[in-house]
Amino acid sequence: MPEGHTIHRLARDQNADLAGRAVEAVAGQERFRDGAERLHGQILLEAEAWGKHLFHTYDSGDVLHVHLGLIGKWFRRTADPCPEPTQTTRLRLAGDTCSWDLIGPMVCAVVTPDDRARVVAKLGPDPLRRDADPELLWAKLQRSSKSIGLLLMEQDVIAGVGNVYRSELLNITGIDPRRPGRAVTRDEFDALWTETVRQLRLGVRRNKIITMGADELDRPISRLRRGEGRYAYKQEACGRCHTILEVFPIAGRTTWACPTCQPS
Secondary structure, eight states, X not given: OOOHHHHHHHHHHHHHHHTTSBOEEEOSSGGGHHHHHHHTTXXXXXXXXXXXXXXXXXXXXXXXXXXXXXXXXXXXXXXXXXXXXXXXXXXXXXXXXXXXXXXXXXXXXXXXXXXXXXXXXXXXXXXXXXXXXXXXXXXXXXXXOSBHHHHTTOTTTSSSOOHHHHHHHHHHHTOOTTSBGGGSOHXXXXXXHHHHHHHHHHHXXXXXXXXXXXXXXXXXXXXXXXXXXXXXXXXXXXXXXXXXXXXXXXXXXXXXXXXXXXOO
């Protein structure tokens, strides 16, 4: 499932391509024909990300809500003429110079601003948003006996972090994923929040998750293959100290942790 940096990058790129313009909305699937017809010809005011949710606000007040889920993807198309939407295309939004095709989302719906507000109200702070309040996250951790590795995956605790960032951030900050949230110290929390913001911003800029510093890599970032440049996620040994990693499930997802850098 795409993590928060991907959705923020999509919002940024779709704003550049479509915001301030009347969009041509077409659905290749019957299930969203009514929604596409409703959006067709409206002016997109803003594309905005909140965690793993993407919202488009239009001049009529309509809001397009998209959650990609496990298999959903947006594809940017610049061919002129652009091929017709296929039966897998839930929605195409076309502007002056390019179009965006949405395939396989978990959620694709035209909703009201109140509906959007209800979705957002259930989410924890999003580290990529300027209005994020880390104290809300700190308070939830301090009240919880759940493991920090589980809490970081709960979107009502913190919005946008997924399995890759979970393993990477806890490795970087030296926190065992199995430690209860309330056992995380304030200094550890401050380091974790700061690193989360830093890494997610890097993810938006690069449009990929690379957590290692350039000085730790054996070749330029542009030449890394998918999955390289990480300390823990799907690695055999810790990228920091080279100890063999422990592998175990948390929240139904595999977690990687270093017994040396993340002592229990």
